[in-house]
Amino acid sequence: MNPDNQAMLSSFTLPNGVELKNRVVMAPMTNFSSNSDGTVSDAEVNYYARRSSGVSMVITACTYVTPNGKGFHGQFSGDKDEMIPSLTRLASAIKEQGAKAILQIFHGGRSCPPELVPNGEIVSASDVPAVRGGESAEESALKPRPLTEQEIEEIIKAFGETTRRAIEAGYDGVEIHGANGYLIQQFFSPHSNRREDQYGGSLEKRMTFPLAIVEEVQRVVKEHANPAFIVGYRFSPEEPETPGITMGDTLTLVDTLADKGLDYLHVSLGEFFSTARRGVEDTSKTRIEYLLETIQNRVPLIGVGSIYTADDARRAFKSGVPLLAIGREIIIDPDWVQKIAEGKENEIVTEIDKTKQNELVIPDPLWNAIIHTPGWFPGV
Numbered sequence: 403m404n405p406d407n408q409a410m411l412s413s414f415t416l417p418n419g420v421e422l423k424n425r426v427v428m429a430p431m432t433n434f435s436s437n438s439d440g441t442v443s444d445a446e447v448n449y450y451a452r453r454s455s456g457v458s459m460v461i462t463a464c465t466y467v468t469p470n471g472k473g474f475h476g477q478f479s480g481d482k483d484e485m486i487p488s489l490t491r492l493a494s495a496i497k498e499q500g501a502k503a504i505l506q507i508f509h510g511g512r513s514c515p516p517e518l519v520p521n522g523e524i525v526s527a528s529d530v531p532a533v534r535g536g537e538s539a540e541e542s543a544l545k546p547r548p549l550t551e552q553e554i555e556e557i558i559k560a561f562g563e564t565t566r567r568a569i570e571a572g573y574d575g576v577e578i579h580g581a582n583g584y585l586i587q588q589f590f591s592p593h594s595n596r597r598e599d600q601y602g603g604s605l606e607k608r609m610t611f612p613l614a615i616v617e618e619v620q621r622v623v624k625e626h627a628n629p630a631f632i633v634g635y636r637f638s639p640e641e642p643e644t645p646g647i648t649m650g651d652t653l654t655l656v657d658t659l660a661d662k663g664l665d666y667l668h669v670s671l672g673e674f675f676s677t678a679r680r681g682v683e684d685t686s687k688t689r690i691e692y693l694l695e696t697i698q699n700r701v702p703l704i705g706v707g708s709i710y711t712a713d714d715a716r717r718a719f720k721s722g723v724p725l726l727a728i729g730r731e732i733i734i735d736p737d738w739v740q741k742i743a744e745g746k747e748n749e750i751v752t753e754i755d756k757t758k759q760n761e762l763v764i765p766d767p768l769w770n771a772i773i774h775t776p777g778w779f780p781g782v
């Protein structure tokens with residue numbers, strides 16, 4: 403092995419003793435391609451199989467835990483036991499290619515399109531609308547209904563139930579999706595959470611919902627799985643709105659999560675080397691540096707964001723992150739890890755080739771989203 407790639411290609415042992423064959427994981431990416439009954443589609447299964455032999459772990463697109471948490475057209479369902487065979491198909495396709503299969507579990511909250519949820523009623527921590535397409539949906543039909551305490555408890559339980567289904571379906575683990583502005587983040591955010599009960603108010607109280615989900619998922623794992631089952635947690639470090647989550651808020655959350663016996667934390671970033679916006683003293687320091695400093699090796703951190711070349715990855719690992727996720731890049735080049743491992747990094751493709759949808763095994767809805775969204779993927 404090229405010694406420069408040691409940090410990327412050497413194995414890594416998670417806190418629960420599970421060994422990952424290397425340090426590169428596939429980032430969770432929604433593909434809009436599941437069947438209308440909530441089952442995974444053949445095209446989607448093939449897309450995952452094509453990308454599961456190089457990386458050590460594949461984190462799936464997020465699955466919703468309750469019907470009112472469905473956040474995307476063509477999202478697969480994890481909200482009922484009838485879905486276990488569908489969930490099993492996806493886990494098996496990933497594991498057969500040699501990667502660990504991690505199911506990302508999610509509730510979209512106020513970000514759900516009303517046409518996807520029962521009675522078109524979107525729910526959240528409070529009645530603050532999401533900012534959609536750059537504009538706030540102030541006073542519009544998209545104003546969410548605040549969840550009652552009983553409903554909150556039901557959603558916490560639903561995260562546990564979907565975890566049980568993941569266990570029964572043969573997944574190696576679950577990732578709690580606390581990032582990207584969805585329900586869990588909506589509870590942590592002072593923008594979307596204006597509650598005055600046990601779930602809102604102070605920073606500590608805004609952590610109640612995320613921490614209750616961690617606890618419930620871990621309870622279910624203890625009851626239904628063996629200790630090799632992986633539980634990770636994903637978070638977004640900052641929000642642009644005021645009020646909104648600051649880097650300082652996130653360091654408090656991460657400091658708490660680092661002692662919860664999780665197997666990894668996973669930051670959600672568009673740029674690995676991005677610097678903190680506010681809420682910390684030194685805004686020239688990268689968010690990753692702040693996170694690693696706070697975590698102090700108590701739990702592994704997965705970094706992510708615009709890593710396209712082997713050089714990008716080597717630089718990222720120099721920061722000290724033990725694990726790195728690649729998203730868009732593994733869609734663009736499914737053989738990214740293998741090319742590095744085989745000394746062929748010059749052959750890595752870093753822009754989407756618009757003539758190669760079939761060769762790249764990309765389902766139509768994802769392909770259409772990519773090629774019709776200028777600036778999202780390199781080459782478009």
Ligand SMILES: Cc1cc2nc3c(=O)[nH]c(=O)nc-3n(C[C@H](O)[C@H](O)[C@H](O)COP(=O)(O)O)c2cc1C
Nearest residue numbers: 429430431432463464671672707708709728729730
């Ligand atoms: C098509 C697409 C779908 C995504 N869906 C999810 C998702 O379901 N869950 C999630 O946590 N992040 C999602 N993300 C964010 C990625 O996991 C990742 O953080 C982001 O793309 C930055 O990494 P990259 O530069 O390697 O692509 C998605 C990104 C893309 C491009």
